[in-house]
Amino acid sequence: MKPDIKTSEANFHDSLISQKARRERDFYTYESMQDIIKTQNEFLGDIKGKKVLDYGCGTGWLTIELLSKGAVVSSIDISPKSIEETIKKVNDFNFQNHSAHIMDCEDLKFPDESFDVICGNGILHHLNLDYALNEINRVLKKGGHAVFYEPLGKNPAVNLYRLLTPNSRTKNEHPLGKKDLIKITQTFSDYSFYYFGLFDCFSKIFCVLNLKKTQHALSRFLKKLDRKILGGETKKISFINTLSWIAVMKLVK
Template identity: 45%
Template sequence: MADAQDINRNQAAKFYTAAKSSRQYYESFLVSNCLDKNVLEYGCGSGSYSFFLARHLANKVTGIDISAAAIESARAQAKVQNLGKAAFLVMDAEATEFDDDCFDVICGTGILHHLNLGKALKEIARILRPGGSAIFIEPMGYNQAINIYRRLTPHLRVKDEHPLKYEDLRLIKSFFQEADFKFFHFFSLLAVPFRNMAIFPFLLNFLDYIDGKLAALLPFLRIFYWQVVITLKNQDKSRSLGV
């Protein structure tokens, strides 16, 4: 079973070699917003960004995931790395056990599209402090070439996946006073077959540049991009809590 899972991850990993620009945008946000802050990573798996945040930026990092095995692995790695500022908990992201207004920053990669979005957003808005911010990287669901690949590779998916659509973006906006969506990776995916060649970084940078220009000139095309980086903020909690 473990061997099969490793093969599946390796098959999908090749596409993430083209996801440099979205990852850099996400990491730049964390560097700018997490210094000496109390940070929560949603769907942290076996650690994800929590180790980096605990080592270099945050005052305290909490990672949550529904998988007990993943959390056990994260705890073991944190112990080896002597990261006392990092705590890892098995927890349902749709119904966390945290008090209101707990976290300065909430982050996650590829987690919201696995959840009941309304429940997750309500929970994020509840536990995020007034003036706090959140950031997520999520897949979009409109690119038909990508959707064909998804249908052809069910072994790389889980049943609860639902790449985001327009109605999901509208729902996100309804919970937060500030919601920004930045779209990444259209032509840049064409660089994937060249990932093991010397030309790859130059080709990827060029295609990322084209993607950025295209999104600015023809904004209606943005929904066909592969990923969206979502940044959220609430100054007044009354809106997010439905008061």
């Protein structure tokens, strides 16, 4: 990623912290994300006492989750204000075993095989995937695993939402496609995917329209339909799977 792009990314995410929240983030409410977060936690497994990297930590909520599970956590982000917010959260909860660093995810300053687990949410699609995967693989211990959830780029409802909210993201974001998922699998010895939001993401449009009761009712039905079609944990990267909103992935070195 070019220096001017890195600066743009850092400034954009600094501005989000300054604004506290954006209205469109209703699209990413806990209710809409709880199944995704549950799957992420299952993929993480028991991390008590393990060295974990929060890769692109944002405002630090994942860092808090990891620390609450007993992990020794290092948090990194290119945004100085994100790191400030993360440190504040950690101090508010009085957690120990934590360090935070302003750092480029494509150029990690950690020695080889530093971490048992690497975890990130919606970060890979901001990065040069080749550089990012090389660095993740380098600092991950042999037999260790990485867990990410990332947006995919083919769902028409999500793309409509992106069209309606152009100021909610940087110009450099690139939701992942089939070729990206294949590239990810080729970097690691083993992998698993769990896909979400093939149809359920259509209900999220009602968040933008501020019709939350309608969204919640529709979402319950569409989530069940998604599971019937998408199934559960899989190694498949099919056309139908890539039409999903989000892929949760576990990658084993």
